[in-house]
Amino acid sequence: MPPEVPHCRPLVTPLVQFSPPQNLPIDYKYCRGRKRMNITIKKLLPVLVLILSSFSIIRFLFITFTTSSSSTRLPTFSTIFQHIPSHEPGGSSTNHPKASANAITEKEFQLLSNLVAQKSPCNLLIFGLEPKYLHLSQINAGGTTIFLEDDISKLSTIKANSNSTRAYKVEYQMPGKEAYKLLKHVRQNPACEPSSGPLQASKCRLTLTNLPQEVYQQKWDVIVVDGPSGDAPEAAGRMATIYTASIIARAGNTTYVAIHDVHRMIEKWFSWELLCDENLISSKGKLWIFRIKGQLNSTTFCSARPVVIE
Template sequence: MKPATKFILLHKHSAAAAIIPTTTISAATTHNHRLYLFTFLALLSFAATFSLFTLPYTTTTTPTAVTTTTNHRLPNPIFETLIHYATLTQNTTNPSRLTPPELTAVAAVLRRCPTPCNFLVFGLTHETLLWHSLNLNGRTTFVVESAYEILKLEEKHPWIEAYDVTYTTKVKNSNQLIRYAKTELRNECRPVQNLLFSECKLAINDLPNFVYNDVVWDVILIDGPRGYFPNAPGRLSAIFTAGVLARSKKDGSRDTHVFVHEMDREVERVGSGEFLCSENLVEKVGLLGHFVIGKNGGGGGGFCREAVAEVSSVRL
């Protein structure tokens, strides 16, 4: 048997064939970088999406004049300018408007008021925008007898906080209402109570809950509702409500300043004597009475320390 013939085949080795083209290396490197970038972005996107479901849900809202308060007073130059222009022209057409001295008396208390100041105003008047501006960094709330008035106000000045109430009193019934309040002095018409649950005929109890429970009112101005004719609601309810709010506040360290306008009228004069009390009257400027009432102010379970004469009555 012939042995198998073996052949050795030699190939010439090419150096060029052993060299990997640089373009191939660059392409591979670029591909890897893109892969890494894609992976990083995918992880980042996943983390962001995951956080939407795991973090507490929060929203950002634009603060409004109703709830935004700061501990900064209105700068003195601005305050003085507002008062200057508000008192520049003497009122000769509307006798129910505050006179410059009366307006200045209220403004002086607002200026000294702790910040943020809580200001409750009964009635919409010529001075409504001024009161809101002077107490810009506090809370100013208006109580109005007409929902239509509020709608008109909100169309032009949506930042004003106002609430309408339904008054059940009439000027012509003031004497009966005062006698009724005296008989209920230790019951429904007591000076310290939560008016939200009051059944007293003089109590305003249909305002939002915060008015009675959450806010300590530093200043109260009674310049409404209407009270110049027998069937008008009169201000007896507003005066009674102010007297109770001032005495029932949770913060006993702060007095409440209560202003009553048009004290020349019988309802305002007699009602203030019964529920705000002469011993709390600190000044009278024109037709404006200024009372300062502390927490639980009064004596013997009544509104006043000094007994009010039984003959107090409204001459109609």
């Protein structure tokens, strides 16, 4: 029968020799660390069991709490934002219609408002009624501001004042899909020249002859073209408003004409053709501002034609 071997680490020759204490059994000499380790583990075992049990209880309580909480539906982003009012300068947030995707930006509006502030008090004519434009009439305190708008719902947002601010309902008949033909018509028809005579009696197809009389009679300092919407081929385009603005501007001494949405083909082409690149003085984003000097006796709009259309 083989001899019993103590359950301890095999003897390894140490790098430095020590003399073991005398009169001690061999298994006590080399296995006393194991006995102490066994004693330590036995003492720690109940503590470990208690910690694991506590962790299990805490985890169970956490799962129960989160499950019951998730049963209550939280509000979505859309629900929260429905109760946040929008604010526009110079007016009540509850009365403004929803801004369109092509609405003037803050930087564009800052450029335009700076122009009006420099000229105020002045005569300000605006084709289109966006919420921010109501603030322009406040900047132009002491002057005259007239809005021309084809959307009746937008006209309800403004309170007319016979002394300074007025708004008129107008009609536009020319769809955007006819822009190409109308641009050729302007070039080929002498009735569309700046020297062709009063707008009310004009034979040019692009002339707006149904505007309020004071629009034709007044000398305008600033004209803004941001209407009609012109956002679809079938919708009314801005060919007539840009043409009419260019003729009205040439009837004054010096008139500043601002055209919005010049990233679109119609606004860009008709601005180049009727207001001229040589008159462009500033721009920001989709807004161009032209300075037009009075020249009703001229037979042409620009010194050079920018685009050739056959």
